[in-house]
Amino acid sequence: MLKNIFYAVLLGIGMAACLSQQDEDTETSNEASTQETSLEMPEEASTAAPELFNIAQGRVGAVTIGMPLEELQSNIPAGMALTDTTLLQEGMQSTAYLLRPEGQLKGLLIEQQCMNACQVWRIAVSNPDFKTAKGIAVGSKYSELQQAYAVEQITFEEGNLVALTSEQGISFMLDKSQIPANQLPRLNKENVPANTLIKTILVY
Template identity: 55%
Template sequence: MLKNIVYAVLLGIGMAACLSQQEEQDETATGATGSSIPPEVPDETAASPDSSLFVIENKQIGKLRIGMPIDEMRAAATAGFRLNDTTLQQEGMPSTAYILRQGNQAKGLLIEQTCDDACKVWRISVLNPKYKTAKGIHVGSTYGELQQAYKIRAVTFEEGRVVAQAPDAGLSFMLDHSSLSSEELSRLNAATAPKNLLIERILVY
């Protein structure tokens, strides 16, 4: 089962990486089809969004839930946030996904869908450090902090990515491994992963 989780995570990382490259080249992302909530002009007098919208839980972030219908997901987008459609490549086929960002911030959430009879939220990638788990873990936290907060079942290096698995919490954490040598990567596991590695992405599934 853990192998299936790892495969699903790695597939999501590859798709999200493609999106990150798109964002760097063009902030509006080529192929985006518009926004359900138009971008707002920053207003220092405007009330800050409810902090509960930035809480990462098991299968949920704020009002967004894994398995919720896409129409319901669109309706859950709160004023002050913008939701854009984009297209990712999934196993060589185009797949619609959604980028949710607060105001004019560059990074937010990447929401992927699965469609059988109806389209539903499949998984969510967290790219913005403002989103935190109930235990305070966020993009930018260290692997050492992650180990103290959650039971890490495995740390793997596959397809150029380092992933720390916490399946009991329904979360996976992508770690920045740019400081590691090839030798260190070859013997990487939950025990040997350096505690100072930073989390660069959180996956909710």
């Protein structure tokens, strides 16, 4: 089981890195285009239904793993916006989709897998409005994750610090920016600093 989880996490590393870069590029572009009128543009309050923000095994809101992309594109929930984007993984470009609350920059990065038809393969959550049933979200502390779920292992792969828990099909990528680089190789589930924040939640 852990091997399958590791595989999913490793495959998600490049996607999450692209998501992070895309967020930075989007925010930089937005700042440049609005700097003449305002130093800051606050995100709008979401009008989407509360159930659309639930993270669970195999789904985030109305988006489920294995859902046909055609179904996703033709049934965009009220208060949400869907746009396509391009990811670069292992030197190959692939199409993904960003589903986010209207008026907000961050949401869900939905990656597809195409055989005979394209389906939802993996979902990366970057918006803190989305929460698990136990209240864990992007921006939650590692100590809060420990209280909510049994952390089984900490992995450090390709620049990303990842917490694997008892919640199958969900992994939590941690923000390591405040942790000294020389401490990273020695981290385990017992000694990750309690105030380390979750930066992305992967559902696969």
